[in-house]
Amino acid sequence: xxxxxxxxAPLPQHNVDTDIIMPKRFLRTITREGLAEGVFAxxxxxxxxxxxxxxxxxxxxxxxxxxLVVGDNFGCGSSREHAVWGLRQSGVEGIIGTGFxxxxxxxxxxxxxxxAILAPxxxxxxxxxxxxxxxxEVTVNILEKSIKVGSWEVAFEMDEVTRQALLKDRDDTVDxxxxxxxxQAYEASLPDCSRIQIIK
Amino acid sequence: MTRTLYDxxxxxxxxxxxPDGDILVYVDFHIMNEYTSPxxxxxxxxxxxxxRQPEAHLAVVDHVNSTRIDEAPDPVSKLLIDNLEANCAxxxxxxxxxxxxxxxxxxVVVPEQGIAAPGMLIACGDSHTTTYGAxxxxxxxxxxxxxxxxxxxxxxxxxxxxxxxxxxxxxxxAGITAKDLIMHVIRQVGAGAxxxxxxxxxxxxxxxxDIAGRMTVxxxxxxxxxxxxxxxxxxxxLLAMEGKAHSGRFSFGKEHWQTDVRAEFDSxxxxxxxxxxxxxxWGISPDQSVAIGDQLPVMxxxxxxxxxxxxxxxxxxxxxxxxxxxxxxxxxxxxxxxxTNSRIDDLRAAAEILRGKKVADGVVATVIPGSNATKVxxxxxxxxxxxxxxxxxWRPQSGCSMCLAMNDDIAENxxxxxxxxxxxxxxxxxxxxxTHLMSPAMVAAAAVAGKIVDVRLFTQE
Numbered sequence: 001x002x003x004x005x006x007x008x009a010p011l012p013q014h015n016v017d018t019d020i021i022m023p024k025r026f027l028r029t030i031t032r033e034g035l036a037e038g039v040f041a042x043x044x045x046x047x048x049x050x051x052x053x054x055x056x057x058x059x060x061x062x063x064x065x066x067x068l069v070v071g072d073n074f075g076c077g078s079s080r081e082h083a084v085w086g087l088r089q090s091g092v093e094g095i096i097g098t099g100f101x102x103x104x105x106x107x108x109x110x111x112x113x114x115x116a117i118l119a120p121x122x123x124x125x126x127x128x129x130x131x132x133x134x135x136x137e138v139t140v141n142i143l144e145k146s147i148k149v150g151s152w153e154v155a156f157e158m159d160e161v162t163r164q165a166l167l168k169d170r171d172d173t174v175d176x177x178x179x180x181x182x183x184q185a186y187e188a189s190l191p192d193c194s195r196i197q198i199i200k
Numbered sequence: 201m202t203r204t205l206y207d208x209x210x211x212x213x214x215x216x217x218x219p220d221g222d223i224l225v226y227v228d229f230h231i232m233n234e235y236t237s238p239x240x241x242x243x244x245x246x247x248x249x250x251x252r253q254p255e256a257h258l259a260v261v262d263h264v265n266s267t268r269i270d271e272a273p274d275p276v277s278k279l280l281i282d283n284l285e286a287n288c289a290x291x292x293x294x295x296x297x298x299x300x301x302x303x304x305x306x307x308v309v310v311p312e313q314g315i316a317a318p319g320m321l322i323a324c325g326d327s328h329t330t331t332y333g334a335x336x337x338x339x340x341x342x343x344x345x346x347x348x349x350x351x352x353x354x355x356x357x358x359x360x361x362x363x364x365x366x367x368x369x370x371x372x373x374a375g376i377t378a379k380d381l382i383m384h385v386i387r388q389v390g391a392g393a394x395x396x397x398x399x400x401x402x403x404x405x406x407x408x409x410d411i412a413g414r415m416t417v418x419x420x421x422x423x424x425x426x427x428x429x430x431x432x433x434x435x436x437x438l439l440a441m442e443g444k445a446h447s448g449r450f451s452f453g454k455e456h457w458q459t460d461v462r463a464e465f466d467s468x469x470x471x472x473x474x475x476x477x478x479x480x481x482w483g484i485s486p487d488q489s490v491a492i493g494d495q496l497p498v499m500x501x502x503x504x505x506x507x508x509x510x511x512x513x514x515x516x517x518x519x520x521x522x523x524x525x526x527x528x529x530x531x532x533x534x535x536x537x538x539x540t541n542s543r544i545d546d547l548r549a550a551a552e553i554l555r556g557k558k559v560a561d562g563v564v565a566t567v568i569p570g571s572n573a574t575k576v577x578x579x580x581x582x583x584x585x586x587x588x589x590x591x592x593x594w595r596p597q598s599g600c601s602m603c604l605a606m607n608d609d610i611a612e613n614x615x616x617x618x619x620x621x622x623x624x625x626x627x628x629x630x631x632x633x634x635t636h637l638m639s640p641a642m643v644a645a646a647a648v649a650g651k652i653v654d655v656r657l658f659t660q661e
Contacts, residue, residue, distance in 0.1 A: 103327055160220065177352065198294040
């Protein structure tokens with residue numbers, strides 16, 4: 001993934017937690033699939049299953065947005081990777097905020113969901129722009145670490161590890177197993193007393 | 201070169217630098233539950249990989265199981281529980297299933313079985329893994345992809361955090377608990393202020409906390425955004441490790457698991473614990489709380505438009521009015537449980553308040569001991585009778601239950617709940633449910649009064 005270009009929806013509230021992103025009733029599964037319907041379910045739907053028309057992603061202008069511009073501390077709370085799986089399955093490819101909770105951040109990196117960090121005033125400007133003109137196309141360019149809306153452009157923050165992970169689409173487990181000699185050498189250096197054996 | 205406790209723990213577990221700038225760290229011990237591990241095991245299977253060190257993992261059923269019976273309450277829960285047990289059997293991993301006397305909430309079970317120790321690195325697919333900082337261990341939550349990575353490699357690719365120290369000085373007043381302390385810190389610093397940091401709690405107030413209090417503090421540090429929480433190991437830590445099933449089976453170095461005197465932190469926070477009062481959350485984020493004698497904020501205190509809209513949203517969701525007293529807000533339910541506050545110490549504290557009293561009419565009160573072993577201990581002490589006589593539902597099985605409502609304990613009718621848990625998020629305890637976080641003793645007091653009330657009114661009688 002080199003860049004994401006498309007419709008961006010504003011989700012201004014702070015501290016959007018992973019319980020909101022993926023309510024627990026959708027976690028009762030042993031697969032990664034079928035989670036799109038759970039994304040923001042309590043914000044999107046009334047209890048009788050009808051849509052809440054006021055929710056941003058239900059509004060005609062932002063239906064199908066692939067980028068979210070969000071409040072501070074997005075993704076806080078539970079470690080559930082289901083939140084990221086669901087966002088990806090619902091078509092979201094990038095999220096622009098001022099900072100993300102740590103586990104959510106790592107989960108996003110593992111699943112090709114680009115999280116771009118802006119200063120609060122830049123995020124607010126961007127949110128105002130898309131709010132004023134919903135059909136505006138936003139580009140998150142991972143190669144150049146920039147966000148573009150028409151002629152407006154800002155640089156975003158993204159650590160190099162995350163950027164490379166997004167650009168390369170790698171399998172960490174398989175890559176780490178290539179370091180088996182290093183892992184074995186570390187294990188051999190440990191005293192016997194540091195070997196855990198859990199009682200079955 | 202001086203180092204923080206976090207630096208030392210990381211140095212001791214570093215295998216090598218990775219080309220992209222991360223480091224590869226060794227995971228001494230890994231805990232799994234039934235809902236964040238299935239896709240990790242299927243990931244292993246699809247790649248034809250095996251578990252590298254099966255004896256260094258423990259699986260515990262705790263999130264979806266019913267606490268009313270020792271059977272799966274429904275077919276989907278059964279699927280998740282059976283899946284975990286089958287995966288563990290296949291890979292020869294210890295699994296404390298629902299009929300096991302050691303079963304309970306993972307972060308209660310692990311210390312109770314004597315597995316947490318200073319100097320360890322502990323990972324788990326659960327955000328509250330920060331709890332083990334209470335033992336001078338580096339514990340942190342991971343996602344399911346990382347669960348797969350630990351199973352296959354016994355390592356994690358790790359991005360070093362910055363160091364923050366929260367210095368807490370002063371004596372806690374009578375009746376003030378570790379829960380009030382950590383809620384006070386979260387309110388002062390803000391949810392999210394700990395993002396990107398490993399947070400060490402230090403100072404005389406922390407040193408005076410017993411291990412259960414330290415676990416409550418480290419447990420809720422994740423609500424600051426802290427990826428790891430730490431407290432230096434001391435005599436209290438070593439005492440807490442004695443007499444457990446795994447006592448003496450392993451130790452992690454003679455290194456003093458504490459921060460060097462002159463070590464520098466990227467951020468230092470100072471908290472005075474002297475004037476902390478019993479705290480109650482009023483909103484939908486754990487940093488939205490007030491002292492029991494205080495009023496809710498008013499709109500005029502909100503500066504930006506976003507703060508104003510967040511405040512309005514919280515008020516609407518919680519059905520409260522700006523500026524109103526938090527005391528005397530009527531409750532529908534009282535819940536004592538969760539990895540934050542369900543240990544024997546918490547049950548004792550709540551029972552002290554309940555002794556000889558009755559739960560108010562109309563309040564549904566439930567207590568779920570943190571583990572089956574905790575329950576047995578409580579029954580030995582007669583604590584179960586105190587709860588039952590007061591009108592609490594004393595559950596026969598342990599689990600997370602209504603802390604996150606993934607099992608059959610769900611608040612379904614917008615109930616208002618006095619809760620000893622850790623998150624007051626929208627919908628956390630059930631769609632529309634209104635959670636007020638507080639200490640277990642405060643929950644007990646609220647259950648008796650039928651409304652949010654200062655627990656010190658009970659202890660001064």
